[in-house]
Amino acid sequence: MAKLPILTAPDPRLKQKATPVERVDDEVRRLMDDMLETMYAAPGIGLAAPQVGVLKRLIVVDVARDGEPPAPYQLANPEILWVSDEDAGYEEGCLSLPDHYGEVMRPANIRVRYLDRQNEIRELEADGILATCIQHEIDHLDGILFVDHMSALKRNMILRKLLKAKKQQALPAYSAAS
Template sequence: MSGTARKVRVVGDPVLHAVTRPVTEFDAELSDLIDDMFASMYVAEGVGLAATQIGVDRAVFVYDCIDSDHHRHVGHVVNPVVVATAGPIDDGEEGCLSVPGPFEELDRPSSVTVRGVDKTGAPLEVTGTGFFARCLIHETEHLSGILYIDHLPRNRRRKVLRAMEPFAWNA
């Protein structure tokens, strides 16, 4: 694996609530950032990571996630936009590397389609089901400054924040 793992930012860091800048340069710097994001995600044992989570104000996320048919999807999306959601609501648990430790139930669509480009600027569209759908919408929201806990009622949000714990990759 290439790339250098970077510290994952945790809730309370203002970068996590900032709207990212669109990527306009498709160069070696972007490719290196994506490699670093994968390295950071794997060290933290995550399934997705947005650039803001390592303190970078760029609209890009990476993923390595299983869908509802247990197929593994690995990739990245630059300048993502959710273009479609469908299916019954999935009320599964969700967690976040930037809210380390706890998981909480959160309603999400069971199918999500994200459109963007790859690191070369080529158009791409990714559709995910099940947990992969949850990952796609979760990471896209990060780039708009939204954390999954922002969707929770105040009492459940407080419970999650109290249960957070430090890990080696973010301490």
């Protein structure tokens, strides 16, 4: 397994749509494993393939709390089949928008269909933070960031801060000896 670099906004690749996975084979399973390792190391609770520069419809999620055994989900071609009428708000963050958070309203319960590690079609009903996390990661597959669900003012403020931080990282470091 390998830890992968995570793209940060405003990288234009984060706004592109991912293409479906033809079948879950050894190469896709390896990518899923690398994505899990990357997510755990970050640390995070979800990661989509576009966040590591791969425009494939793959997500990994693990919302197990500290002290609980890992409970990872690896979903290829996830598709939301049903959403509840009830919404729930969560303070969301994102590995591609480090250190920025915002309240996002999403359906409280969902049913999703996907391909599992064995290339079998599965369905999963989710609620709470698992439902939120899956919806957040599926958004990534469609080029949508959690800030796109916020007001233009809040979104632009966060994106400007990220752009400024990126520019500062790109500046050459000058030593005192120069």
